[in-house]
Amino acid sequence: MKNTVNVLLIALFITAMAAGCGGDKKGRGAVRSDVQEAAQKTYVAPGDLDEYYFFASGGHSGQVYIYGVPSMRHLSTIPVFAPYAATGYGFDKESKAMLGGFTWGDVHHPALSETDGDYDGRWLFVNDNANNRLARIDLRDFKTKQILGPIPNISGNHGSTFVTENSEYILSASRFSIPLPKGRVEKIEEYATKYNGVVCAVKVDPKSGDMSVGWQILMPPFNYDLGDAGKGPSNGWAFWTCYNSERAIGKLEVTSTQKDRDYIAAVNWKKVEEALAAGKAKMVDGVKMLDPKTAEGIVYLLPIAKSPHGVDVTPDGKYIVGSGKLQSITTVFSIEKILTAVEKKDFTGNEDGIPVLNYNSVKEAEINVGLGPLHTQFDDKGFAYTSLFVESAVAKWKLGTWEVVDKVPVAYNIGHLCAAEGDTKSPDGKYLVALNKLSHGRHLSVGPSQPEASQLIDIGGEKMSVLYDAFTEPEPHNAQMIKADKLHPIEVYPKEDNKDPKAIWDVKDAKVVRNGKNVEVFMVLVRSSFEPNKIEVNKGDKVTIHMTNIEQTTDELHGLGILEYNINVVVDPGETKTIEFTADKPGVYAYYCTNFCSALHQEMQGYMLVK
């Protein structure tokens, strides 16, 4: 009797679930029975913390977005290449100088700094595809600390920022070949002979993280696309895919897809260092440039099916995985075989003096993963995950047996994918985020300008399953996922660490100093007042305000916005910032605290009198 009741109850439950499914947008929702499990896996209760940081590039927004995994909540935005009024970035003297007059950048590939091939949690490097720059974010305070560039001779810094095993170098490359050095014009019809691509290594100071251009290699006018640095047995090598080995111009969609094969450029950077030491470099626009014609053994080309995109080195460093948009196979090369082919000079030709290795000698496997494979990430159990753009899916395959074992559809048109520490020597497995290019209205409609869709996928089990849809700011290209306990951020700048000579820590030291037409204001920001709360200047004066937020408590930020002067800065606890402007508009202008601070936040205000 009891059993009958149970069976009846279960039957009722299933009926209810099925009825629930009926209300779904057809074909789009997950199967109901999986929903509870997915919800539990992604739910981070109020007050609880996520397990991973997820740093997503912000594409042409120029910024970096931080999400928590598994909740996929957007936690914060790090402004990098574009002014960001929310934190006052690009308004104060220092960040304005760092931006160097540019108001946007195109962030594609963030890279966390590494020690022994593992994330060390020190810095995040990002590239600017548009203005050929690199930036370093310090993960102690999540702030952009350095912008390097525009890098000489680099045009379209897309194949960047991938770091070597101990962050000796950050990779950089030209996506759009140009006549070198910059500033010169050659006829576009002479592209094949007078234009050049460049691959480049940017040096990182191991203590300060300070970046400087290391060296460059003059390359044939191909389009250098994506890169990765070797590790373990392949440490000392750097790889870049390149499309348009046709050296074509015009409508590349057609002209650059005529040959069956393009290349992966493999650079032996240990040999590069030897060649530099032997004095083989020439200076081009202030940078040491090596020409493969005169510096032998620094670079080789691996043939790969046409229009390749991603290249990724396996965690053990033994294999190099290349995939291309127009293929259905992913090609695996063996570093051991590459080294043998190099030694035996097993070449099938050359491009401007760069040897082309024999494809059949260096290839380890061709894997039929699916349509439009792009990028590959790895887990802790010896599996690889390749994104399939055309197919809108992720393929899971086994390293060694080279067999596809699982596939999961994603919505829609996945570009990069990012597994937990999935490009290091010791990936974590567990989570994978599919960075999809199109969301196609899988969310409440927000009009024609649609967000991107990032989907969290559970890769802990045998079968992959999509757990969560997040809609991310434009436009996450690549991302990095790092275990939260590897980062140790500060939330307050300790007073004793503030070395700004213009900092003041007592309201008694607040003052306005006039020197001819220069007015210098030393200001204190503290709950809930500005000191001074009155600034008198004359029209045309050059005004400099040094603001110190003397708070020493988490989240006690203060902002200073000046009405109609297009100025807003936010000063963190213990920080000093400086703004400079010319008081060119006469009148009385209020300034006020823009970052809500306390019960008397509204009262935190002052007046600037411009006579």
Next chain:
Amino acid sequence: MQHYIEKANLFFEIPIDMRSRLIIILAAAMLLPSFFTPLWKMTLYSNQFPDGLILNIYTYKLEGRKTPNQDDLKEINSLNHYIGMRPLIDTDFTEFKWIPFVIGGTILLALRVIVLGKMSKLVDLFVMFTYFGIFSLWSFYYKMYIYGHELDPTAAIKVPPFTPPMFGHQTMANFEVYCYPSTGSYFISAMPVLLLAAMWFSRKAWLAGRK
């Protein structure tokens, strides 16, 4: 009456035996932790501060708990300024000058008892130290009273004058305030107990010797 005075005089003459002298050394040692551990601890909890703001009061300084992201004393002062309370700063507390001095003096007096070895000196030490303890407690209470009553009349938020709790819990605006003696005080309060023990042992030894 005469009998009691004579008895008391006799008591004051009792020599301090070896075991009691060791106990007095131990008693004096009880004062040493006060040079590096707090006497009192005040914790203020609120919604925004689930881990509390912690203020430790030493014999010679005030110290808020300091984490990389917060200096609790600075935060308490930042919040108190809204109700017009004077900032808590070391230089406003004369106690921080004389308390360590008196404690040092007490240790010297304890050594004096050990050297001279007479009950009268031990009684002196006990009485003086008890007086010092009670006076210090009153002084602490009075300071709390003053800080809670002499509020700036121009303060943004007007609150009725108050005295923060010295022992136990009190609700103040959005804060739950807990205040209790801390490590240093527990050691200090062991001192008079040990002194009484020394008296008792010395008397017991003396009585035993008379039989």
